[in-house]
Amino acid sequence: MTSRILEDSMTACEPGPGRARVWMVVVAAGAVMGLALGLRHVQGLFLLPVTGTRGWSRELFGLALAVQNLVWGLAQPLAGMVADRHGSGRVVASGVVLYVLGLYGMTRATTAAGFVLAAGVVTGLALAGTAFGVVYAAVSRQLPGERRAWAVGMAGALGGLGQFLLVPATQGLIEGLGWQGALLAGAAAFALMLPLARVLREPRPAAGAQSAPPQALGEALREACGHRGFWLLNLGFLACGFQLAFIANHLPAYLADRGLAPEAAVAALATIALANVAGIYACGVLGGRYRPKYLLAGIYLARSVAIALFVLLPPGPWTLYPFAAVMGLMWLGTVPLTNGVLSGVFGLRYLGTLFGLVFIGHQLGSFLGVWMGGRVFEATGSYALVWLLAIALGVLAAALHWPIDDRPLLRSPRRPPHEPPPRRRRAAGRRGGVRAVVRGLAAPARGLRLAGRLDHGAVRMTPTPLHGVPMRIHYDNEQHAADFIRLNEAWIGEYFRLEEADRALARDPMRIVREGGSILTLSNRGEVIGACALLREEDGMMQLARMAVAAGERGKGWGRILLATALQRARQLGARRVRLLSNTRLGAAIHLYEAVGFRAVHRGPHPGTPAATS
Known part of the structure; x- marks a missing residue:
């Protein structure tokens, strides 16, 4: 059996x-x-060395870091807006420069106001341009949907590895160079990141590739603010920020107060960072297989249980390191999952902006966690009340995430400027005058007359020129998932061979819907005889994939009906372009695609992965 990836292949998309x-x-x-x-x-x-050298209180140090978290949160939406509009590369470069200035300023600050300005304001602005919101959005926009969850998880895992390596490195630098020398070394290392900003710059779309105007920012913001799940994400993310900021900034001092050596705090932070490597990657991958909102709810609940056990059990290595490992596995895994919920519901166009708005809740929690840790300790001499609050917020966050409506929003298609009226447009499509990467959405299927209407998720049509019987096309019917897989595996078995991506999809076909796509099934007299899928890709683009018709039903026009309805469905989902990958062995299918307006823009080996080549 021959693989679907051949040298002699054709695709209706750019590589x-x-x-x-x-x-x-x-x-x-x-x-x-x-x-x-x-x-x-x-x-x-740096808490104890800085406060000891400068004579400041823990509350002041905590206030500076609390301001940092608050400024980061407030600046993140603005950084996301600039990145969404002008590209992530410029924002990352600006963040790198600000980070260098902030670290240098911390070493030179001799007053409380100066330290808060450097550690709080400047470094907070730098984080807005170099952390999750901008960087994850850049990765998501540059990669196709089938590789996006893996890429975000892998990028997060590499970032977590960097955090792990910095813990012993920073402790060694503090012991060898002093806390000021350690901060200057960090500034020098960050300056070396400046060339990487160019790598994260999104490529410009090809001329003429956009067939409709993008959604306006104001419209996207109104859409998000009117969505209940958007606010639940924001409130739930507050608990995440509170727990992480409190533990990261006050755990060393808490352990010292309980009689543990400074090396224990270093080892605990290193364990958190190392476990975070595996945790972020696992959450990124799992977010592509299961509904992220349920994973988020489970993480917040598990965090509360872990914190409760750590506080109740006596302090020591046997309780500290398991706690650090468990927290590390769930440390930043919430970020790709939250990013996944937002992209699945609202799309990619303003992902940086929307994540930034949700991130305000996270950073408000971080502000409270860092500041309250210092404030409560100065007032009571203990962190007990803060630990209890962290437990309660985790339980609340789990309850808030569970009811989030994570279905993709359906948007009305937007007419491009200067677009001819519908009747004139159809004529232009037949003459070949529509300029787009794929003409499937610019002109209706030729030679096919359909009479029907949308009715509770199904399109009722009576294709009288081809048949004399009624039929139905269903959208995202979970009861038809097994039929969708059955038809696809039968078709693949005729021409090619099953691959790992096919087997993975068979285990969870509805993930296509959760990722913003759609599954269409065609039934005749109650029997499912055809199916296809629309895969969500970058903003405005969907991929038509996995189209199959039962062997005994081919040649009757069902494929043409299914294709035409898939293009209608893509319009409903806000797509402006549709691409597909095919193979020149499938001559009849290619003829059908060309008949409805697709054109080949690439010939040669398939540019994507095996999962995208059906």
């Missing part, structure tokens, strides 16, 4: 990014985030 480009983006994202978040992760190691 996607090659493997080298994918890894360049992932490694650059991981390096920038690793250093940015790693330096933030180890700030607790």
Whole structure:
């Protein structure tokens, strides 16, 4: 049996990014985030040296870091807006410069106001340009949907590895160079990240590739603010920020108060960072297989249980390191999952902006966690009340995430400027005058007359020129998932061979819907005889894939009906372009695609993965 990836193949799309480009983006994202978040992760190691040298209280140090978290949160939506409009590369470069200035300013500050300005305001602005919101959005926009969850998870894992390595490195630098020398070394290392900003710059769309105007920012913001799940994400993310910021910044001091050596705090933070590597990657991959909102609810509940056990059990290595490992596995895994919920519901166009708005809740929680830790300790001499609050917020966050409506929003298609009226447009499509990468959405299927209407998720049509019987096409019917897989595996078995991507999809076919796509099934007299899928890709683009008709029903026009309805469905989902991958062995299918307006823009080996080549 021959694989579907052959030298003699045809695709109706531009080639996607090659493997080298994918890894360049992932490694650059991981390096920038690793250093940015790693330096933030180890700030607790500077608490005692800085306060001891300057004569400041823990409350003041906590206030500076609390301001940092608050400024980061407030600036993140603005950084996301700039990245969405002008590209992520410029924002990352600006963040790198600000981070260098902030670390240098911390070493020179001799007053409380100066330290808060450098550690709080400047470094907070730097984090807005070098952390999750901008970097994850850059990765998501540069890679196709089938590789996006893996890429985000891998970038996060590499970033987590950087955080892990920075813990012992920073402690060694503090012991060898002093806390000021350690901060200057961090500034020098961050300056080396500046060239990576160019790697994270999104490529410009090809001329003429956009067939309709993009959604306006104001419209996207109104859409998000009117969605209940958007606000639940924001409130739930507050608990995440509170727990992480409190533990990262006050755990070393808490352990010292309980009689543990400073080396125990270093080892605990390193364990959290190392476990975070596996946790982020696992959450990124699992988010592509299961509904992210349920994974988020489980993480928040498990965190509360872990914190409760850690506080109740006596302090020591046997309780500290398991606690650090468990928390590390769930440390930043919430970020790709939250990113996945947002992209699945609202799309990719303004992902940086929307994540930034949700991130305000996270950073408000971080502000409260860092500041309240210092404030409560100064007032009571104990962190007990803060631990209890962290437990309660985790339970509340789990309850808030469970009811989130994570279905993709259906948007009315937007007419491009200067577009001819519908009747004139159809004529232009027949003459070949519509300019787009794929003409499937610019002109209706020729030679097919359909009479029907949308009715409760199904399109009722009576194709009288081809048949004399009624039929139905269903959208996202979970009861038809097994039929969708059955038809696809039968078709693949005729021409090619099953691959791992096919077997993975068979285990969870409805993930196509959760990722913003759609599954269409065609039934005749109650029997499912045809199916296809629409896969969500970058904003405005969907991929038509896995189209199959039962062997005994071919040649009767069902494929043409299914294709035409899939293009209608793509319009309903807000797509402006549709692409597909095919193979020149499938002459009849290619003839059908060309008949409805698709044109070949690439010939040669398939540019994507096997999962995208059906």
